[in-house]
Amino acid sequence: MIKKMSAIMLEMAKTLLKDPIDPSNEAAHAALLFAHVAWNKANGIKDISYRWYRKVLEEFEYSNPDLWDEFKLTVHRKIIKSLVAYKKEYYPRDFRIIHLCGMRKNNVHVEWEDAAAIDF
Numbered sequence: 285m286i287k288k289m290s291a292i293m294l295e296m297a298k299t300l301l302k303d304p305i306d307p308s309n310e311a312a313h314a315a316l317l318f319a320h321v322a323w324n325k326a327n328g329i330k331d332i333s334y335r336w337y338r339k340v341l342e343e344f345e346y347s348n349p350d351l352w353d354e355f356k357l358t359v360h361r362k363i364i365k366s367l368v369a370y371k372k373e374y375y376p377r378d379f380r381i382i383h384l385c386g387m388r389k390n391n392v393h394v395e396w397e398d399a400a401a402i403d404f
Contacts, residue, residue, distance in 0.1 A: 293316055293392055296367055296371065297319045300367070302356055311344075313386065317337055322370075324381060327379050327399060329381065334360060379398070380396045381397050381399050
């Protein structure tokens with residue numbers, strides 16, 4: 285049975301946080317954003333750059349100036365690299381592509397598509 289994508293994203297996001305049990309709303313959302321980006325990069329989506337998600341992170345930083353105090357790593361490139369490695373280690377044969385990942389009423393919501401169905 286294939287593990288639910290929402291469970292995988294939550295699992296990956298939690299690896300980034302100093303306190304994965306009780307993060308701020310902004311830290312939880314930022315960690316999920318990083319997990320989303322890293323998952324797709326690990327699956328060969330190369331055109332995702334920092335420019336793609338920078339504005340969203342800036343909004344989280346504005347809303348929570350102490351955001352980065354909640355993270356184990358604070359350099360975006362290192363965060364993505366760690367999550368890409370995590371994905372490749374634990375889910376090497378899972379090639380789903382994530383289109384949307386976020387939270388609704390404290391539940392992780394992910395919309396994805398099987399990579400085989402996508403015309404690159």
